[in-house]
Amino acid sequence: MNSASPDTSTENLHVAAFLSMPTPQELHEQLPLSQQAARTIRAGRDALNNILRGEDKRRFVVVGPCSIHDPVAGMEYARKLKALSDEVSDVLLIVMRVYFEKPRTTVGWKGYINDPHMDDSFRIDEGMSLARKFLLEVNELGLPAGSEALDPITPQYLGDLVAWSAIGARTTESQTHREMSSGLSTPVGFKNATNGDVMVAVNAILSAARPHRFLGISGEGQVSIVHSTGNPYGHLVLRGGDGRPNYDTVSISLAEQAMVKAKIRPNIVVDCSHANSYKKPELQPLVMSDVVSQIVAGNRSIVGVMIESNLVAGNQPIQADQSKMIYGCSVTDGCVDWETTEAMLRDAARRLRPVLG
Numbered sequence: 001m002n003s004a005s006p007d008t009s010t011e012n013l014h015v016a017a018f019l020s021m022p023t024p025q026e027l028h029e030q031l032p033l034s035q036q037a038a039r040t041i042r043a044g045r046d047a048l049n050n051i052l053r054g055e056d057k058r059r060f061v062v063v064g065p066c067s068i069h070d071p072v073a074g075m076e077y078a079r080k081l082k083a084l085s086d087e088v089s090d091v092l093l094i095v096m097r098v099y100f101e102k103p104r105t106t107v108g109w110k111g112y113i114n115d116p117h118m119d120d121s122f123r124i125d126e127g128m129s130l131a132r133k134f135l136l137e138v139n140e141l142g143l144p145a146g147s148e149a150l151d152p153i154t155p156q157y158l159g160d161l162v163a164w165s166a167i168g169a170r171t172t173e174s175q176t177h178r179e180m181s182s183g184l185s186t187p188v189g190f191k192n193a194t195n196g197d198v199m200v201a202v203n204a205i206l207s208a209a210r211p212h213r214f215l216g217i218s219g220e221g222q223v224s225i226v227h228s229t230g231n232p233y234g235h236l237v238l239r240g241g242d243g244r245p246n247y248d249t250v251s252i253s254l255a256e257q258a259m260v261k262a263k264i265r266p267n268i269v270v271d272c273s274h275a276n277s278y279k280k281p282e283l284q285p286l287v288m289s290d291v292v293s294q295i296v297a298g299n300r301s302i303v304g305v306m307i308e309s310n311l312v313a314g315n316q317p318i319q320a321d322q323s324k325m326i327y328g329c330s331v332t333d334g335c336v337d338w339e340t341t342e343a344m345l346r347d348a349a350r351r352l353r354p355v356l357g
């Protein structure tokens with residue numbers, strides 16, 4: 001093959017380097033799926049699928065930090081959540097929100113995989129390994145995990161440890177993410193777009209339910225033509241948009257109608273955070289309470305809720321001297337604190353018991 005001299009080259013003009021990553025298989029060998037974790041993941045996925053099929057009357061709650069940045073605080077949170085999960089498991093299936101990949105509106109810290117040390121060293125190789133270790137530990141506690149699937153290569157590294165996946169508001173319309181979702185082993189919640197458009201998520205559910213052929217990598221790290229079989233467990237996540245919430249009864253009813261018209265089972269999750277609470281974490285309990293009232297009043301399409309929650313309320317900037325940062329406090333969107341989370345979940349369980357029990 002003729003190769004052009006550097007001054008006539010037409011490719012990679014804006015790429016400075018290609019650094020090697022371990023293959024997914026190598027990382028699986030270093031941090032193998034334990035039997036205990038596998039039990040949690042299978043039980044979590046089965047329970048979620050039963051809820052989505054209407055065979056389990058409980059509702060599911062994806063609750064946890066906006067993003068994981070400190071595994072010690074993250075595991076302290078996970079242990080507290082596991083104890084609370086056992087308390088409410090008769091009516092609520094608790095899935096810990098374990099988000100490692102952050103889609104940014106412009107730029108910003110892109111999460112624990114991309115930059116685990118939060119210092120622009122971008123050790124994606126270490127981040128992927130640390131993320132896998134964290135997911136293993138959460139699952140070994142008996143707590144299933146939910147995560148946003150953002151980078152289409154990541155699921156080959158971590159997908160075996162995830163029970164619920166989200167496609168975010170910024171990527172629901174992307175064909176790449178719909179193709180990836182068609183092959184994921186988890187149920188997938190598609191968020192409405194940041195401008196509030198729900199149809200892009202309805203179209204994503206339809207697309208992901210179909211088989212696709214697309215480019216991906218195998219466990220061995222070989223670029224491959226992936227043959228997916230289609231994901232029957234796509235559902236809608238309403239997160240508000242364009243400065244307006246969309247968890248009210250009218251918005252829920254319109255979303256249900258759009259799904260029924262598209263011949264999709266109207267399974268809806270309400271994200272209490274993001275535009276549904278104007279990114280004011282202190283409003284999340286109001287959203288949750290309203291959603292519980294709708295279920296108590298007979299709504300059958302709301303199958304779950306999402307809460308952004310951490311040990312400590314609010315959020316904080318990332319500082320060069322990380323010893324000055326607040327332990328257990330978000331570095332991305334603001335969260336409700338642990339005490340508020342307990343109150344939200346206990347109140348929801350108390351009100352749902354008479355109707356779901």
Ligand SMILES: O=C[C@H](O)[C@H](O)COP(=O)(O)O
Binds near residue numbers: 066102105107108332
């Ligand atoms: O959930 C997290 C954020 O809302 C999302 O990553 C966008 O964040 P940004 O608008 O601060 O970039």
Ligand SMILES: C=C(OP(=O)(O)O)C(=O)O
Binds near residue numbers: 102148
């Ligand atoms: C980025 C997130 O949400 P959205 O896609 O709804 O903005 C998130 O849940 O972390």
